[in-house]
Amino acid sequence: MAELTSLREAIQSLVHDGDTVALEGFTHLIPFAAGHEIIRQGRRDLTLVRLTPDLIYDQLIGMGCARKLIFSWGGNPGVGSLHRFRDAVEHEWPRPLELEEHSHAGMTNRFVAGAAGLPFAVLRGYLGTDLSKVTKTVKAITCPFTGEELSALPALRPDVTVIHAQQADRQGNVRMWGLVGIQKEAALAARRVIVTVEEIVDRFESGMSGVILPSWVVTAVALVPGGSHPSYTHGYTVRDNPFYEAWDAISRDRQRFQAWMTRHVLERVGADV
Numbered sequence: 583m584a585e586l587t588s589l590r591e592a593i594q595s596l597v598h599d600g601d602t603v604a605l606e607g608f609t610h611l612i613p614f615a616a617g618h619e620i621i622r623q624g625r626r627d628l629t630l631v632r633l634t635p636d637l638i639y640d641q642l643i644g645m646g647c648a649r650k651l652i653f654s655w656g657g658n659p660g661v662g663s664l665h666r667f668r669d670a671v672e673h674e675w676p677r678p679l680e681l682e683e684h685s686h687a688g689m690t691n692r693f694v695a696g697a698a699g700l701p702f703a704v705l706r707g708y709l710g711t712d713l714s715k716v717t718k719t720v721k722a723i724t725c726p727f728t729g730e731e732l733s734a735l736p737a738l739r740p741d742v743t744v745i746h747a748q749q750a751d752r753q754g755n756v757r758m759w760g761l762v763g764i765q766k767e768a769a770l771a772a773r774r775v776i777v778t779v780e781e782i783v784d785r786f787e788s789g790m791s792g793v794i795l796p797s798w799v800v801t802a803v804a805l806v807p808g809g810s811h812p813s814y815t816h817g818y819t820v821r822d823n824p825f826y827e828a829w830d831a832i833s834r835d836r837q838r839f840q841a842w843m844t845r846h847v848l849e850r851v852g853a854d855v
Contacts, residue, residue: 589616593616596774602740604631609672616809618641618850629649630651631651631653631768634656636657636704640658645843650680680768688703696738697768697771703737720750722734743765743776745758748760748779756779766793770799777802788838
């Protein structure tokens with residue numbers, strides 16, 4: 583059964599320096615609070631994995647937590663670039679950042695392969711692209727039945743997957759609904775799973791659509807209302823669009839970025855627990 587604990591304790595015991603960590607979410611349910619706790623605890627040399635790294639990865643990269651990024655698209659949705667990400671790639675500030683780039687389909691199928699316990703994923707989508715020239719984890723493979731040339735990608739198996747969801751029950755089962763991305767597969771592929779939730783309930787309401795992660799998949803559940811802000815949690819919070827717009831200016835300048843992170847993340851000890 584998953585352990586019901588605080589966010590601070592979950593990150594302290596389950597996220598280690600050098601880990602491969604996936605903080606997944608699609609448009610909403612992005613685990614910002616958990617990412618902030620990783621920053622506060624000073625984790626280093628992380629390999630960060632995410633289909634669409636956005637502001638929380640910009641913050642993790644800018645605070646020196648990341649050694650490598652495995653991704654398929656990076657940006658501030660609807661606004662522009664991730665300036666801390668860009669600074670790390672172009673100027674190695676605050677440290678060099680290794681990149682491993684894939685397509686959305688490639689990342690998705692890598693998580694699916696990891697969830698299924700398979701060594702690699704196979705797909706057609708990379709044929710005719712230059713990704714195999716710049717990404718060493720894309721290999722050509724021949725179908726033994728048809729002779730067709732395909733692309734093989736190694737399975738993704740994060741040390742830790744972190745997600746945000748609407749609800750957990752007291753046994754540690756987790757329920758999420760709305761726009762759901764690759765969270766289920768990322769959780770099933772991981773060695774350890776941390777879930778932050780808006781509320782803990784005695785039981786889930788019947789008839790509600792969505793995804794249930796059983797307790798045996800989840801390592802730790804932490805009650806963190808608003809844990810997806812500035813993204814949103816369908817049915818609980820709304821997206822903070824002005825913040826996404828403001829982040830563009832905040833993140834452009836190193837000193838302004840550091841001052842913001844100090845005030846709103848590092849000095850908020852006990853806020854996201």
